[in-house]
Amino acid sequence: MTFSPELEAKFDKLMKSYPPGRLRSALVPMLLFGQDELGSITPELIDEIVNRIGVTRLQVQEVLSYYSMLHTKPLGRHHVQVCTNISCLLRGGDKLWDHVCERTGLKNKEVSADGQVSIEEVECIGACSWAPAVQVNYDFHHNVTREELDRLLDGLEKKQ
């Protein structure tokens, strides 16, 4: 399968980043970068990675099922992740999550009909000092209030 030149460059760099016999270390970053480009981890992507770094499909399956940030079904263009782990919970993260559900009409891990937005209730994203925190794709939003969340979601809609 063919990838964009940017992704190929990233893969090439990864292939050279590990000592001999340790190529399987490239598995997680390759899955992540591949997911970024393709929207999800497809069987074709898995085949390609298996061939390139010499792991088994079973090993890919192990990693894939372990990490929650790896997805086999396409996400929305904007993947809104609301943390409800302890620090965020204490600062109202659960209410933010309820609001996101209500406002989008989606359930956990669902994608909007137009494929623009998906939402996910996530565990700690390492932003406890600025709880409650929300992550959209790779962007973090700190000390989020309900109003800020609304502006954020409005912004996503405008981006369409």
Place this chain on the structure above:
Amino acid sequence: MSDLVHLTIDGKPIEAPAGTLLIDAVRKYGIEIPAFCYYEGLALQAACRMCLVEVEKMPKLQTACTLPVAEGMVVRTETPVVADARKAMLELVLTNHPLDCPVCDKGGECELQDMTFRYGAGEGRFNETKQHIDEKQWSPVVFFDRPRCILCYRCVRICNEGMGVAALGIANRAVTSEIIPNEADHLNCDECGMCIDVCPVGALTSGPYRYKTRPWEMDHIATICAHCADGCKTTLGVRNNSIIRANNRDHSGLNGDFLCVKGRFAFDYGASQERLQTPLARVDGKLEPISWTRALKTIAAKFGEVRQRGGAFGVIGSNHTTNEENYYLQKFARQGLGTNNIDHHRTGDVITLIDALAGKGGQLATVEDIYNAPAVVVLGCDLSHQHPMLAYQLRANVRHHQAQIYPITPGPVREDNQATRSLRVDKGGEVEALGSLAAELKQAGGVVILYGDPVKGDAVRKLVDFGESLGVPVKYVALVDYSNSRGAIEMGLTPELLPGMTPSNTGGMRIGQMLASTDLDVLWVVGANPLKNRAALAGKPFLVVQDLFRTETAEQADIVLPAGSAYEKNGTVTNVCGQVQMLKKGIGAMGTKTDLDIFALLAKEMKLDLGPATPDALLAEIRTTVKGYDVVLAVLATGGAAMTGVNGPVAIDVPVDAIHSANDTMYTSGSISRYSKALTSLMEYPGELYSGKSK
């Protein structure tokens, strides 16, 4: 590593080589530290926390499975604190364990049951409803029950490291973790059942065995596997005169914990619907049942009449019958029938090796040597398929001693995955290719060379010359196919050699000549199927066949006698390395007789005096008269393997053209496998050599 360190365990002073893990060190002193995840010889996991012990000056309980012994260490393995910790671990493990012990196959020999009994975790504080997940069938022989699984990962490690197959993995995480097979909902693997064997609980169970019996209701009879030449010990679980399972229960024997798919599951061929249960005789061109008395009388009369008029006999022996049977058969042929036309299907060139090593001594490798050698070369053999146990030892050697491995084969083999270097050569070019490895092998400081059937005759001599030129200790194994291929040669089932590889100095027909001959009056085939892949006999001899089934050869016979299988007799067999082990009768089969009993009855009917014909008496005779077979009886009788010392020179011309392996895969076993439902039901059956199927 060999420096001894001294430590104190439960108040007892003990010593162990530096680097030994605590859990291993104490075993020798009669102390058992319990563990679920720890499995000797595999990578450490430290997942189950059952082996926690108190170590002085260490702040918390330590896992004995990962802690190497240290000088002056003071350890307590059974204290109230330790017992409490283990009890708590059990309480956690049992949180979602179904407690279906009354119907679980593992009940009675379950490590979790034993530990719960020992530490009395009789009540749990977790009273949530248990999560049920339906069990899954992954293959005809492997079933998985997720709720019973305690996630010790033994199965994953044995498949990955022990077998080199890596067919099992772990999906998800935390409480949703589960073992998964490599093909999403089923397995594509060796089907060896090692995962079932190592499972400490009833999470992985055996298809043929499940729900058939309770472990304590069986008799456990240790014998030797009937299939390939490796000679694995297998313990038959027998109830009501039928074999319900086979496993190497106490991990004794040459194979330790190992059994392949044939050893573990292919014991069922003897119970096939197609098994002969009565003698057959040809009446009006068709085989019809007759009584044993009439069958034996008819054969004896025919044999007597042909002998009387100086007619020609041909005798074809078996790769599966015992040493005692082979010895007695050649005696019957040579002394009783006065013929030297005796042969068997030769599957590897042992004879030239023995001759080439004449006067050197100690250069035949044992199974243990394959595990310990600094370097191992495999010539012209797909070892994982054709000799699964030797391949298992080889992999263990790489894991534990970083052995150098050199497969020199016509196609890809599993050993390539661990090889220092693999060479691809056409059949016949193996020994020549070996030359390029001389420097590396010399440096390794010791080599075991295993060679398959492409290496024969002069090539074996060149191989030994090469070995000699290295100047380091070199040992050899001539690979042969079946459970007693080696014994067939050494008990004199060839025209060239009497027992003990003593040249007969008498002419005699080989198999090919017997089948092509138009002059034979009688052809007597014992436990062999020479007509499997060829047209009918050239001549019209009186054909007597002893076998378990109506094979292609039996179909042509004038009289067929139903014989007993290897699991239905006593005796000894010699494995591929030349190690003798004892068979122990597990069951009987209705209407059949062992080959030895058939010989003895025929001898009696013909009024031949060939000496006593019981396994014990014949073993005694073999031990005193056959060169190299003066093995220690106590070793055999206690289930050990005794190395034979058959020695050269063997001054004969080896008929190299007669030597060819049947090239069985790990899923086939000559003419036997088709009668084993366990084997034929596998999607991997019959398998393919040099396909490199593995990780």
